[in-house]
Amino acid sequence: MSVNASPSRRVNPVPGAGIGREARASWAFVERNFYLVRRYWHLELAFLVFNVTSAMSVLYIGEAQMQRDAAGAIAAEQRLDLVLYLGIGTVVWAYLRAVFGNVGEMVAWERWEGTIEYTMMAPVSRLTHMLGVSLFSIIYGLARSALLLGVLALFFSVDLSRANLGGAALVLLAGSLSFIGFGIMAATLPLLFPERGEEMTFVISSLLLVVSGVYYPVSVLPDWMEPLATVSPATYVLEGMRATILDGAATLAIGPYLLPILVLGVVTLPLGLAVFGWAERYAKRTGKLKRSG
Numbered sequence: 194m195s196v197n198a199s200p201s202r203r204v205n206p207v208p209g210a211g212i213g214r215e216a217r218a219s220w221a222f223v224e225r226n227f228y229l230v231r232r233y234w235h236l237e238l239a240f241l242v243f244n245v246t247s248a249m250s251v252l253y254i255g256e257a258q259m260q261r262d263a264a265g266a267i268a269a270e271q272r273l274d275l276v277l278y279l280g281i282g283t284v285v286w287a288y289l290r291a292v293f294g295n296v297g298e299m300v301a302w303e304r305w306e307g308t309i310e311y312t313m314m315a316p317v318s319r320l321t322h323m324l325g326v327s328l329f330s331i332i333y334g335l336a337r338s339a340l341l342l343g344v345l346a347l348f349f350s351v352d353l354s355r356a357n358l359g360g361a362a363l364v365l366l367a368g369s370l371s372f373i374g375f376g377i378m379a380a381t382l383p384l385l386f387p388e389r390g391e392e393m394t395f396v397i398s399s400l401l402l403v404v405s406g407v408y409y410p411v412s413v414l415p416d417w418m419e420p421l422a423t424v425s426p427a428t429y430v431l432e433g434m435r436a437t438i439l440d441g442a443a444t445l446a447i448g449p450y451l452l453p454i455l456v457l458g459v460v461t462l463p464l465g466l467a468v469f470g471w472a473e474r475y476a477k478r479t480g481k482l483k484r485s486g
Contacts, residue, residue, distance in 0.1 A: 215318070215321045218317050218321045218322075218325070219321050219322075219324045219325035219328065220325065220328075221325065222321075222322060222324075222325025222326055222329065223325050223328050223329040223332070226295075226299055226325075226326065226329040226333075227329065229299070229302050229306070230333065233302070241337070241340060241341070244287055244337075244341055245341060245344050245345070247283075248280075248283040248284070248287070248341060248345055249345070249348060251279050251282075251283055251408060252276050252279055252280055252283065252345065252348075252349055254275075254279070255275030255276045255278065255279040255280075256275070256276055256349070258275050259274070259275050259276065274351070274352070274439065276349055276351060277351045277352070277438070277439060278435065278439065279408060280345060280349065280351060281431070281434050281435055281438055281439070282406075282407040282408050282431060283341075283345075283407075283408075284338055284341055284342050284345070285338075285365065285407075285427075285430060285431055285434055286402065286405075286407045286427065286431075287337065287338050287341050288334045288335065288337070288338035288365065289334070289368060289369075289372050289426075289427055289430065290398055291330070291333060291334035291337050291338065292330045292331060292333075292334040292369050292372045292373060292376060293372045293373075293375055293376040293379065293394075293397075293398055293401075294376065294379075294394060294395075294398060295326075295329070295330035295333055295334070295376065296323075296326050296327065296330055296373070296376035296377055296379070296380040297376065297379050297380040297382060297383050297390070297391055297394045298391060299326055299329075299380075300380050300383040300384050300390075300391075301383040301390065301391035304383065304387060309384075309482055310482040310483060313473060313476075313477065313482055319466065319469065319470060319473065320466065323377055323465075323466060323469070327373045327376075327377075330373065330376065331366075331369050331373075334369070353438065355439075355440070355441035356437065356438040356439075356441060357437040357438070357441055357442060357443060357444060358437075358438075359444060360433075360437040360442065360443065360444040360447050361433075361434050361437040361438050363444065363447070363451070364429075364430055364433035364434055364437065364447060364450055364451065364454070365430060365434065367430075367451055367454045367455060367458070368426050368427070368429070368430035368433075368454050370454075370455070370458035370462060371426030371454055371457040371458040371461055371462075372426055372427070373458075373461075373462065373465070374457070374458060374460070374461025374462040374463075374464060374465040375397070375401075375426075375461055375465065376465070377462075377465030377466060377468070377469050378461070378464065378465045378468045378469065379394040379397050379398075380394075380469060381468055381469055381472035382394050384469075384472050384473065384476050384481070385472055385475065385476060385481065387481060400421075401425050401427055402427075403418075404418055404421040404422045404425055404428070405422060405425045405427035405428045405431060406422065406427075406428055406431055406432070407427065407431060411428060423453075424457070426453075426454050426457045426458070426461075429450045429451075429453045429454045429457075430450075430454060432450055433447050433450030433451065433454075436450065
C-alpha cells in the first residue's frame, strides 16, 4: 500500500480555504501592529497631547473671531460657526493623517524592530500584507480621532442639531480608501531611505494640508494652486463633512462629494500597490532591507 497521500486530496482544496487563509493573514498584521503601538504607548501619548494642543489653538482662533463678529454687531444668521468649521477640519485631518501616515510608520517601526526583512520575505502576498496594515490604519485613525474629539468636547460647545452624522460617517469612510492609496505610495520612502524616510512622508501630507482646505475654503488659494485641490481626496472629504454637519445635507445629496472620492480611491489603491511593489523589488535587489538606520 502506498504511503503517499491521494492525488485528489492534494489538488482539491477546500472551497474558500484560500480566502480564509488570506483573511487570517491580514488580521495577523492588524494584531501585530496593535502590539507595536502598545509597545510604544509613550509615543502615542506624546502625539495625542500634540494633536490636542494644536487643535485647541486653532479652535480658539475661531472662538476669538466669533466674539469679534458678535462685538461688531454682525447678525447671528450671517456669522459662520468658525469653531465648528475649524473643528471639522481639525478632527477630519487628524483622522486622514493617521490613516495616511500609519502605513509608512509601520514600515519604519519594523526597521527599528529588525523585522522588515522577515516580513518582506514571508510567503504572504503584498496585497494581503497591505490589506492588514490598511485595516489597522482605519481602526487606529478612528480611535485616535475619537479621543481627540472627546477631549475637544470638554472645552468647546458646538451645535450638532442639524447635522447628518450618518452621511458624514459615509464620506469619512469613503475618504479612507483614497488616503490609504496615498499612504501606501508614501510608505515607499521609509522603505527606500532607511535614515529619514518616515520624516519625508510629512512633506506629502503637508502639501495635501495646504491645498485641501482644512482650515479655510479652497477658493482663497491662488489660481495656480486651486487645481491641485482637485487631486486631493481630503478636499472632497472636508467639503462633504461640512455639508452634512454644518448645512445638514441629506445623504442622497452627497453624491458630488462621494464620486470623486471613490474615483480617486479606485486610481490610487492599485497605483499605490504597484509603486510599493517596485520599491520592494528595488530594496531587495540593493540590500536596503538589511539596514535598520
